[in-house]
Every structure is written in C-alpha cells, then in structure tokens.
Amino acid sequence: MACQYFTPCEHGAETFTVMMPKLTFGRGCLAELGQRARTRGFTWVALFTDPYLRDGPFVRGALESLAAEGIDVAVFSEVRIEPDDRSVIAGAEFLRDGNFDGVVSVGGGSSMDTAKAAMIYALHPAEFTDYFAPPVGAGRPIPGPLLPHIACPTTSGTGSECTSVSVVRLGEYNTKFVLGSPHLLPVEALVDPACTDTLPANAIASTGYDLMCHAIECYTAKAYTRWDKVADPNGRTLLQGANPWSDMSARRALEIVDGYLVRGVNDATDQEARDQLMWGATLAGMAFGNSGTHLPHAMSYGVTHLMHDVTTEGYPVAAPFVPHGISVVVNAPAIFRFLADGAPERHLEAAGYLGADASGAGPDDAGEVVSNRIIRLMQDTHAPNGLSGVGFSAAEVPDLAASSIRQTRAIHNAPKVADLQSMQDIYSDAISYW
Numbered sequence: 152m153a154c155q156y157f158t159p160c161e162h163g164a165e166t167f168t169v170m171m172p173k174l175t176f177g178r179g180c181l182a183e184l185g186q187r188a189r190t191r192g193f194t195w196v197a198l199f200t201d202p203y204l205r206d207g208p209f210v211r212g213a214l215e216s217l218a219a220e221g222i223d224v225a226v227f228s229e230v231r232i233e234p235d236d237r238s239v240i241a242g243a244e245f246l247r248d249g250n251f252d253g254v255v256s257v258g259g260g261s262s263m264d265t266a267k268a269a270m271i272y273a274l275h276p277a278e279f280t281d282y283f284a285p286p287v288g289a290g291r292p293i294p295g296p297l298l299p300h301i302a303c304p305t306t307s308g309t310g311s312e313c314t315s316v317s318v319v320r321l322g323e324y325n326t327k328f329v330l331g332s333p334h335l336l337p338v339e340a341l342v343d344p345a346c347t348d349t350l351p352a353n354a355i356a357s358t359g360y361d362l363m364c365h366a367i368e369c370y371t372a373k374a375y376t377r378w379d380k381v382a383d384p385n386g387r388t389l390l391q392g393a394n395p396w397s398d399m400s401a402r403r404a405l406e407i408v409d410g411y412l413v414r415g416v417n418d419a420t421d422q423e424a425r426d427q428l429m430w431g432a433t434l435a436g437m438a439f440g441n442s443g444t445h446l447p448h449a450m451s452y453g454v455t456h457l458m459h460d461v462t463t464e465g466y467p468v469a470a471p472f473v474p475h476g477i478s479v480v481v482n483a484p485a486i487f488r489f490l491a492d493g494a495p496e497r498h499l500e501a502a503g504y505l506g507a508d509a510s511g512a513g514p515d516d517a518g519e520v521v522s523n524r525i526i527r528l529m530q531d532t533h534a535p536n537g538l539s540g541v542g543f544s545a546a547e548v549p550d551l552a553a554s555s556i557r558q559t560r561a562i563h564n565a566p567k568v569a570d571l572q573s574m575q576d577i578y579s580d581a582i583s584y585w
C-alpha cells in the first residue's frame with residue numbers, strides 16, 4: 152500500500168481481510184425484512200428485541216413483514232440493555248428449544264449482540280467464559296457456523312449489524328468483555344434511519360459519541376502491517392488494525408459527525424441529520440468491524456464496571472447506568488492526548504475530518520487538536536464533563552485502571568500501548584475538561 156502508515160515491517164502482516172454483511176440502507180427498508188428472509192429460506196424465525204420495543208411500531212412492522220411472506224416467528228424480548236451472561240443464556244435456551252432456521256434482531260446493540268451471543272451457546276454449548284479471550288476466558292475459538300442472522304438496528308451508534316463481535320457483561324466480574332469470531336457476522340443488515348426519528352436527544356448524542364469514537368479509533372489504530380503475520384488465514388483476527396478499507400469508511404463517518412451530530416441532537420425534527428448519523432454509524436461499524444477499536448473502548452469498561460452514583464434520563468434502565476457512548480467519550484479527550492504521539496499525523500488527519508482547525512498545527516500539537524475538537528462537540532451536545540460528570544472522583548482512578556487493564560487485545564490495537572500507570576494518568580486527566 153502506498154500510504155506511509157501501512158509501510159511493511161518485518162514479521163508484519165502483508166494482507167488484510169474485509170468482512171461485510173449484505174447491507175440495505177434507507178428509510179422504510181425495514182419493510183423488506185419478510186422478502187429478505189424468504190429469499191434466504193427462513194421459515195421459522197427467532198426475533199430478538201428488548202422489552203421496550205416489543206410492542207412498538209418497529210417490531211410490529213417486522214412481524215407484519217415476516218407474516219406477509221408466510222414466515223412463522225417466535226419473539227424473545229428478554230434482551231437486557233447491556234446484555235449479561237444470564238440474559239444471553241436465556242436467549243440460548245430459547246433458541247435451543249425452538250429449533251429455528253433463522254434469526255432476526257430488531258433493536259440497538261443490546262438486541263443484536265444478544266442474538267449473536269445466544270446463538271453461540273445454543274449451537275456450541277460450553278462454559279460461558281470459554282469463548283472469551285484471556286485473562287478472563289479460555290480463548291477458545293467458536294467452532295463453527297451459527298444461524299443466518301438479519302440485523303435491523305434502531306439506533307445510530309453501535310454498528311453491530313456490520314461487526315463480528317458481541318459485547319457481554321460477565322456477572323462474575325461485573326464487567327463487559329468481547330466475544331469475537333467471523334461466525335458472529337450477520338448475513339444481512341437492514342438499516343432504516345426512520346427507526347431513529349423518535350429517539351430522544353440524549354440517545355442521539357450518546358450513540359453519536361459511540362460512532363465518533365469507533366471512527367477515530369479505527370483511523371488511529373495500530374496499522375495492520377504492525378500486527379504479526381499469521382500462518383493460517385483463518386487465524387487472522389478481525390481486530391486487525393487500521394487498514395485502507397477501515398480508513399475509507401472512518402473518514403466519511405467523522406465528516407458526518409462534524410456535519411450532523413450537533414444538528415441531530417439539538418433539533419429532533421432534523422430528519423436529514425438523523426439519516427446522516429445512521430449512515431455514519433453504519434460506516435463506522437464497517438470500519439471497526441474490520442480494524443477493531445482500542446483504548447477509548449477498553450477504558451469505557453472500567454466506567455461501566457464501577458459506575459455507582461449516576462442516573463441517565465431517557466433510558467428505561469435502573470441506576471446506576473451510563474450509556475455506552477457516554478462511557479466511551481468521557482475518557483476520549485484524555486486518551487487521545489496520551490496516544491497522539493504514537494501516530495501524530497493520523498490524529499491530525501482524524502481531527503481535520505472531524506472539523507478541527509488544524510492549520511499551522513504540527514505533530515506535537517496533534518493530541519491537543521483532536522481532544523479540543525472532541526471537547527467542543529461534547530459541550531455543544533450537552534455531554535457530561537468527563538468522569539466527574541458521571542459520578543467519579545479522583546480517588547477511584549486506581550480501581551478504574553485496574554479494571555480496564557484486563558482488556559488486553561484492544562489495548563494492543565492502539566498506536567501506543569498503555570500500561571497500568573499510563574491508564575491511571577489518563578483517568579486522572581479525564582476527571583473534568585471544562
């Protein structure tokens with residue numbers, strides 16, 4: 152590759168793989184579900200959704216579309232917002248009892264991720280932690296295919312419809328960890344931005360931060376040429392580092408955040424902004440599904456592990472609760488200040504796509520340029536002011552770092568590796584920004 156960032160290096164990978172579902176995007180495309188499912192030969196479908204969407208218009212529309220094609224459906228609506236091992240096992244038992252020939256998910260990342268993870272344990276039963284990476288799991292590969300899955304996102308952030316990962320909270324640790332396998336990739340995604348028209352402003356903001364961080368993390372990730380070459384192509388991890396495919400979609404996703412996030416949050420009637428943010432979320436999912444995220448996501452897990460004195464309006468979830476995108480963005484400015492000297496040009500470029508004025512900025516300014524732009528977007532969209540804005544104090548910094556240091560794979564996908572002390576320094580810097 153011509154780009155200097157992907158310069159070959161000794162023992163480094165020379166190839167990268169792109170994985171994508173068949174993707175349909177546009178207002179009203181959820182109505183295509185029945186025909187799409189029939190074309191794939193579905194006759195008896197498990198539909199995963201959450202209890203809050205269960206009786207709403209999107210699930211109703213999905214059921215009508217499937218019924219119109221003569222496809223029978225059973226609904227699993229016990230998806231937990233932020234799935235955990237118990238809710239995933241309940242989903243797996245539902246699948247095992249049903250003997251289905253296809254799976255549909257309608258909802259945010261929680262519904263899609265529950266469908267993905269439940270299929271693993273229904274089709275390939277094992278100890279729950281077997282398929283998670285060390286140090287919490289045995290790192291066992293998922294041994295074979297799952298059911299064909301059509302994913303229908305209803306929020307504009309997660310990108311899970313385009314990824315081969317599922318994020319699950321392990322009760323034993325009370326922390327989220329990642330399941331990853333090519334078998335987890337949905338076969339098809341129906342991305343209908345009309346599903347976001349009724350989302351409250353703070354959900355548009357939170358999911359927008361998630362998509363923004365997916366895109367910056369992909370763009371600044373360690374280059375794929377810096378990961379070791381693999382002897383068996385099946386062993387090539389989907390978290391393979393920055394690559395030209397992910398660059399392409401991350402760039403446009405960042406431009407969309409710059410152009411439409413503030414508009415989408417501050418004006419619920421701005422349909423163009425919501426359409427664009429949905430497309431941005433899909434693009435960012437296409438990017439991180441083929442490169443992997445890194446430190447902002449790794450360090451968000453400490454926040455959702457240890458959150459205590461925090462409530463979030465607009466989410467039907469018991470306190471304490473910090474939406475995923477908020478848990479990622481509260482640390483992001485401090486993280487990029489730390490990481491920027493690992494890949495200064497990439498940070499400056501990402502900041503430019505995000506609308507920062509980087510004129511006259513040099514490599515030494517990269518961290519400040521990108522973090523100042525993120526802070527400005529946070530302020531303009533009413534984000535919590537760093538960790539203190541979600542109930543944390545400086546005294547909790549060591550515990551936050553001790554929790555997040557276990558996310559080894561994501562930590563090593565960053566352009567510079569953070570050790571425990573670095574993580575403490577970053578969390579200290581993230582307590583407040585303004």
Ligand SMILES: [Fe+2]
Binds near residue numbers: 309361365448475479
């Ligand atoms: Fe995310």
